[in-house]
Amino acid sequence: MTPRRAYLDALVAHLGPGDVLVSGLGANARWLPHLPVRVPVFALCDAMGAAIPLALGVALTRPGRRVVALEGDGALLMSPNVLATVAAARPANLTCVLWANGRYESSGGQPLPDAPVDWVALARAAGIAHAERIGDAPGLGAALARLRTVRTPALLVLDVLFDPAEEIPPYSERPEEIRARFRL
Numbered sequence: 391m392t393p394r395r396a397y398l399d400a401l402v403a404h405l406g407p408g409d410v411l412v413s414g415l416g417a418n419a420r421w422l423p424h425l426p427v428r429v430p431v432f433a434l435c436d437a438m439g440a441a442i443p444l445a446l447g448v449a450l451t452r453p454g455r456r457v458v459a460l461e462g463d464g465a466l467l468m469s470p471n472v473l474a475t476v477a478a479a480r481p482a483n484l485t486c487v488l489w490a491n492g493r494y495e496s497s498g499g500q501p502l503p504d505a506p507v508d509w510v511a512l513a514r515a516a517g518i519a520h521a522e523r524i525g526d527a528p529g530l531g532a533a534l535a536r537l538r539t540v541r542t543p544a545l546l547v548l549d550v551l552f553d554p555a556e557e558i559p560p561y562s563e564r565p566e567e568i569r570a571r572f573r574l
C-alpha cells in the first residue's frame with residue numbers, strides 16, 4: 391500500500407502554472423506548507439466534506455485554471471451528493487483526488503462504516519464518467535498529466551496506507567497564513 395507522502399510528492403511534481411489546490415482538513419493540509427508547492431493552496435480547517443464543493447466553485451469561476459481538490463474518504467462519505475453536483479456542473483478543469491484509507495484519519499483514525507464503498511462506481515453512477523482507482527504514486531502522476539488535456543471533471547481514487555505512526559510536521563491554521571498561501 392502506498393504511503394501518503396509518496397502520493398503528495400507525485401502530486402506536487404505534476405502541478406503546473408495555472409493550477410490551484412484545495413485541500414480538505416487533516417494530514418494533507420498539514421503537509422502541504424512543508425512541500426515545494428508553487429501554486430495557490432487553499433487548505434480547509436475543520437470543514438469535512440467541503441473541499442470538493444469549494445474547489446467546484448473555484449473551477450467554475452476560474453475556467454482558465456486547473457483546480458485539484460484533495461478530499462478524504464471519510465469526508466466524502468458525509469456528503470457524497472457533491473459527486474452529482476460536479477457531474478451536473480461539468481467543470482472541465484476540476485480534478486478530485488480522493489484519499490481512500492477506510493479511516494477518519496483526522497479525528498484519530500476511527501474506521502469508516504464497515505461497508506466498502508466502490509468510489510469509482512459511485513462517481514460514474516453520479517455522472518462523472520472519468521473515474522479511476524490508483525494504487526501507486528507513478529499512477530497518480532500519469533493520471534494528472536493525462537487529465538491536463540482531457541478537459542473533463544474527474545475523480546481519482548487513491549488507495550493510500552493508513553499509518554497511525556505517520557509523523558506530520560507542525561501546521562498553522564492561522565487565517566492570514568492560509569490566505570497568503572492561496573494568493574501565490
Ligand SMILES: [Mg+2]
Pocket residue numbers: 462463464465489490491492493494495
Ligand atoms: Mg480517510
